[in-house]
Structures are given as C-alpha cells and as structure tokens.
Amino acid sequence: MEDxxxxxxxxxxxxxxxxxxxxxxxxxxxxxKIEEVEKEINAYVTIDKEGALKxxxxxxxxxxxxxxxxxxxxxxxxxxxxxxxxxxxxxxxxKILNNFIPTFSAEAVINLEKAGVVMIGKTNMDEFxxxxxxxxxxxxxxxxxxNTEHVPGGSSGGSAAAVAANECFFALGSDTGGSIRxxxxxxxxxxxxxxxxxxxxxxxxxxxxxLDQIGPITKNVADCATVLEVITSYDKKDSTSIDRKDxxxxxxxxDDVKGMRIGIPRDYFGEGLDEEVKNAVLAAAKEFEKKGAxxxxxxxxxxxxxxxxxxxxxxxxxxxxxxxxxxxxxGYRAADAEGLHNMYKKTRSEGFGPEVKxxxxxxxxxxxSGYYDAYYLKALRVKAMIRKAFDEAFEKYDIILGPxxxxxxxxxxxxxxxxxKMYLGDIYTISANLAGIPGISLPCGKDxxxxxxxxxxxxxxxEEKKLIQAAYTYEKGTV
Amino acid sequence: xxxxxxxETIEYVGIxxxxxxxxxxxxxxxxxxxxxxxxxxxxxELDTTGIEPMSHVFPVQNxxxxxxxxxxxxxxxxxxxxPGEKDNMFMVPRTFD
Numbered sequence: 001m002e003d004x005x006x007x008x009x010x011x012x013x014x015x016x017x018x019x020x021x022x023x024x025x026x027x028x029x030x031x032x033k034i035e036e037v038e039k040e041i042n043a044y045v046t047i048d049k050e051g052a053l054k055x056x057x058x059x060x061x062x063x064x065x066x067x068x069x070x071x072x073x074x075x076x077x078x079x080x081x082x083x084x085x086x087x088x089x090x091x092x093x094x095k096i097l098n099n100f101i102p103t104f105s106a107e108a109v110i111n112l113e114k115a116g117v118v119m120i121g122k123t124n125m126d127e128f129x130x131x132x133x134x135x136x137x138x139x140x141x142x143x144x145x146x147n148t149e150h151v152p153g154g155s156s157g158g159s160a161a162a163v164a165a166n167e168c169f170f171a172l173g174s175d176t177g178g179s180i181r182x183x184x185x186x187x188x189x190x191x192x193x194x195x196x197x198x199x200x201x202x203x204x205x206x207x208x209x210x211l212d213q214i215g216p217i218t219k220n221v222a223d224c225a226t227v228l229e230v231i232t233s234y235d236k237k238d239s240t241s242i243d244r245k246d247x248x249x250x251x252x253x254x255d256d257v258k259g260m261r262i263g264i265p266r267d268y269f270g271e272g273l274d275e276e277v278k279n280a281v282l283a284a285a286k287e288f289e290k291k292g293a294x295x296x297x298x299x300x301x302x303x304x305x306x307x308x309x310x311x312x313x314x315x316x317x318x319x320x321x322x323x324x325x326x327x328x329x330x331g332y333r334a335a336d337a338e339g340l341h342n343m344y345k346k347t348r349s350e351g352f353g354p355e356v357k358x359x360x361x362x363x364x365x366x367x368x369s370g371y372y373d374a375y376y377l378k379a380l381r382v383k384a385m386i387r388k389a390f391d392e393a394f395e396k397y398d399i400i401l402g403p404x405x406x407x408x409x410x411x412x413x414x415x416x417x418x419x420x421k422m423y424l425g426d427i428y429t430i431s432a433n434l435a436g437i438p439g440i441s442l443p444c445g446k447d448x449x450x451x452x453x454x455x456x457x458x459x460x461x462x463e464e465k466k467l468i469q470a471a472y473t474y475e476k477g478t479v
Numbered sequence: 480x481x482x483x484x485x486x487e488t489i490e491y492v493g494i495x496x497x498x499x500x501x502x503x504x505x506x507x508x509x510x511x512x513x514x515x516x517x518x519x520x521x522x523x524e525l526d527t528t529g530i531e532p533m534s535h536v537f538p539v540q541n542x543x544x545x546x547x548x549x550x551x552x553x554x555x556x557x558x559x560x561x562p563g564e565k566d567n568m569f570m571v572p573r574t575f576d
Contacts, residue, residue: 101559102560210534242539305521308519308522319495328561328562329560329569330561331560333563343571354504358512361498361508368492378523379522380532380533382522
C-alpha cells in the first residue's frame with residue numbers, strides 16, 4: 001500500500017482489517033521512516049526493531065484469525081520512556097536508570113497490547129519528566145520535526161516529535177504540568193490529559209503522583225478519543241484509579257457545538273502572550289461561534305498563583321518519589337563508594353542531572369521541619385482555592401478555551417539557563433493538573449516562521465467528551 | 480533576593496536529599512533555591528485562613544483489601560535489576576567493620 005504513513009491510527013487499523021495492508025507492512029514503513037529521519041530528530045531512546053517486527057507478525061495472524069478486532073489492532077505505537085515495558089530498557093531519560101529493564105509493564109501499555117497495538121520503542125523526554133523542552137534528557141536533545149532548529153517541547157517531546165515526524169502512528173505521553181499538551185502544541189499534533197485517575201498510573205515512574213496522568217498524543221481527534229478509550233481502565237494496583245462508567249469517548253466524535261458554552265479567561269490573554277498565538281486562538285473562538293457555540297470572556301482569577309503552587313507541590317512529591325533511586329534495587333550504582341551512605345549520595349549525585357537535583361533540593365526543603373507549613377501546606381491550600389475557581393467557572397461554561405503556551409516552540413538551547421522563565425511557560429497548562437481536570441491541545445494555525453500554534457480546551461472533571469466533541473467539530477471545519 | 484540561603488541550609492538539604500554537591504553546585508543551588516523561594520513567596524499575598532489543605536482533588540478513601548497473597552514468589556524478578564546480588568539478597572557496600 002502506498003503512502004501508508006499518511007493514514008491515521010484508526011484508518012491504518014481499518015486498512016489492515018480490510019486486507020489492504022498488514023501490521024508487518026505498517027511496522028516496516030515506520031521503521032524505514034525512523035531509519036531516514038531519526039539521526040536528525042532523535043525522538044527515541046530505544047528502538048526495539050526485532051521485537052516490534054516479531055510482535056507485528058503475531059498480531060497480524062491474530063487479526064486474520066479474527067481474534068483481534070479492536071479499532072487499534074495492528075497499529076505501531078511509541079511509548080514515553082517513563083512507562084515500564086517488560087523486557088525493554090526504560091530510562092526516564094536519566095543516567096540513573098541507564099540499565100533498567102523492567103520485569104513488568106505499565107497498565108496503560110498492557111491495555112494497548114491487549115488491543116493489538118505494537119510497540120516500536122521508547123521515546124525521549126526531559127529527565128524524569130522535569131522540563132519543558134526535552135533538553136534535560138541524558139540521551140541527547142530531540143528536535144522539532146516542523147523546524148529542527150527548535151525544541152519539540154516537553155517533557156513528552158520525543159512522543160510528540162515521533163507522531164509529527166511519522167515515526168509512529170500515535171504515542172503515549174504523561175502530563176504532570178502540561179507535558180502532553182505543550183509538546184503536542186509545539187509539534188502540531190493532538191494531545192490530551194485525562195481527568196486525574198482515569199488512566200492507571202501503575203508502572204508509570206512517578207514524578208508528582210497527585211498530578212501525573214498518562215494520555216494520548218495523536219495525529220487527529222478521532223485517534224485521540226479511540227486511544228483514550230483503550231487505555232482507560234479501573235486498576236486496583238493504582239489506589240487513585242477511578243472506576244468510571246462513561247468511557248465510550250468515541251461516541252463524542254460528533255460535529256456539533258450548538259449551544260455549547262465556551263469561556264475565554266481574560267487572564268490568559270494578558271502580558272507575555274505572543275501576538276500571533278493570541279490571534280490564532282481568538283480566531284478559533286470565532287470558528288466555534290460561527291458553528292453555534294456561545295463564546296464569552298470571563299475572569300478565572302488566581303492564574304498567576306498556579307505556577308508557584310505547582311512547583312512547590314511537584315518538587316515536594318518528586319523529592320519523595322525519587323528517594324527510591326539509591327543504587328540498591330535497580331539502576332545505576334556509583335563504582336567506588338565506601339560504605340552504604342556514601343554509596344547512596346554518590347550514586348544519586350552522579351546519576352541525576354541538574355534540573356532533577358534542583359527540584360529534589362527544593363522539594364526536600366519545602367517538606368523539612370520548620371518550613372512544611374509555610375510552603376507545602378500553604379501550596380495545598382492555594383490548590384484548593386484554584387480548584388474552587390474552576391468549579392465556579394464550570395458552573396457557567398462547558399469549556400474553557402485559551403492558548404496552550406505563551407509562544408510557539410523556542411529555539412534549541414535557549415530555555416535552560418533561566419529556570420523561572422522556563423517555568424512561566426507552563427502558566428496555561430499546570431492549573432489543570434492542580435485541579436485534576438482534563439485538557440486537550442489542538443493545532444489552530446502557524447506563526448510567521450511556520451511553527452505550529454496550539455489551542456487548549458479545558459473541561460470539568462470527567463467531561464472529556466465535551467473536549468472531544470468540540471475538538472472534533474473544530475477539526476472538521478478546518479481540514 | 481529576599482530569601483538568602485545559608486551554607487548550613489544547603490548542607491542540611493543535601494543531607495535530606497541524599498545528594499553530594501560540589502562547591503560550584505552548592506553556590507548554584509543557593510542561588511536557584513533563593514530565587515525559587517522568592518517566587519513561591521507570592522503565595523503569601525493570598526489569605527488562606529480557614530481553607531483546608533487539598534492533597535487530593537477527589538474525595539477518595541483509602542483502599543483496603545484482605546491481607547491475602549495473590550502473587551507468587553517473585554524474588555528472581557525483584558533481584559533481576561539489582562546492581563549487587565548475593566544468595567537471593569540485595570548486596571550493598573560494607574556498612575560496618
């Protein structure tokens with residue numbers, strides 16, 4: 001079959017079932033694309049070529065035998081390197097896990113396997129998902145396929161770049177403060193962070209446990225809904241997993257926004273927002289209006305407080321979660337340390353990169369006695385206020401529409417020198433993680449340099465379907 | 480910068496975080512932490528009197544289950560990635576003489 005890579009994930013699976021192509025042919029097409037562009041893009045940390053081809057053959061047989069009939073059967077996928085994959089190196093893009101081969105797979109990965117999806121390999125990311133550019137990886141930077149002088153965003157930069165460069169048909173990412181939505185925006189693809197608790201975190205190497213969610217990064221909205229439907233599951237192994245009944249997300253692929261109430265927070269369009277991004281998002285709002293949605297501006301409040309709240313909570317949780325990397329149970333161990341305590345310190349000091357150390361130090365400080373109330377508890381109180389502001393907004397609106405990030409993708413090498421400036425780039429995405437609500441990132445134009453611009457839509461907890469319906473309607477109107 | 484981080488504080492946080500920083504890293508960490516705390520201090524502009532700290536966004540309860548073993552002996556798997564292993568146990572550097 002010609003031009004197989006231009007198919008979406010759902011289209012590919014349908015073509016395989018119709019006998020127009022095979023899972024093996026699809027995998028070969030993806031692998032030769034990888035061969036062609038990977039040297040420049042570096043979207044992957046690990047490519048499991050042999051395993052992928054073997055698995056594709058097995059899946060093809062099962063499809064032919066009628067044992068696999070789901071909407072994603074036979075589709076090649078890329079998995080972010082912070083999800084455990086049995087028998088396949090899982091590094092979190094950190095030196096401290098440079099030899100870690102998990103003996104089990106993450107629940108989301110198992111759900112994909114059961115659906116007949118075939119893993120190509122593991123994608124590059126910011127080390128332990130801490131960063132906004134994929135430049136903190138211990139395994140080299142990933143370049144934005146739309147313009148290789150620019151970053152792909154982060155932390156799921158490898159996943160977004162792999163989708164944009166046709167090095168996979170879709171990918172999984174994880175989102176703690178925008179790590180799915182922002183790289184999807186920078187790379188011009190679709191990304192969704194589900195309601196907290198929707199996708200099991202079992203096997204996801206934790207960064208900020210109360211904020212982390214796994215979600216899809218895809219070529220279009222239909223793929224996004226389909227992947228979300230497949231990876232969503234109630235899992236007893238994740239104590240924060242939610243037993244949802246309304247997970248038929250593809251039923252929301254409806255071209256209609258009539259009567260939908262869309263709120264545009266004035267606070268999202270102030271200082272610091274690039275003019276071209278602003279205009280593109282407001283133009284998208286006009287499209288919704290034309291299609292019958294009720295669009296109005298409102299004041300969300302507390303927007304600027306989301307960043308300090310987030311970095312306090314995320315750093316605190318990270319400092320606790322990353323205590324497990326001590327050179328004993330798995331991963332890197334410093335070679336010549338004397339005594340147990342020295343070994344811990346040396347291993348961690350050699351194994352972690354600067355951004356991870358910075359957040360562990362900050363987290364240890366805000367949790368330390370004497371500062372716990374002033375910093376950590378204060379942040380949890382502000383988090384409650386932020387959640388309340390969203391509750392009030394969703395009494396009036398079905399969807400909150402705004403930009404994903406203040407600018408399009410920055411150039412490589414320009415972001416890491418000023419951490420606070422980099423953190424400010426997360427202003428529109430992080431409050432969704434604090435409030436536990438879902439958010440989708442969707443392409444809505446390009447800037448003068450041809451870099452993609454993304455819009456973000458947020459909905460109340462458990463209302464992914466509203467996001468999918470609105471996103472699908474917008475996409476229908478623009479393609 | 481209003482938050483001045485002392486050498487003692489960085490030393491103490493290094494112990495909590497189990498990180499051994501070079502002198503250069505310590506200086507950088509003092510600067511970074513000071514400016515982050517300045518930034519976080521914005522939160523003090525908000526009156527949070529009477530607001531309960533929200534650790535979880537949904538009213539989830541602790542999940543209990545019966546204390547019954549459901550998995551088999553996985554010691555081999557558990558030890559598979561250990562940097563040091565001996566007699567079915569994790570091996571660590573000598574801790575005392």
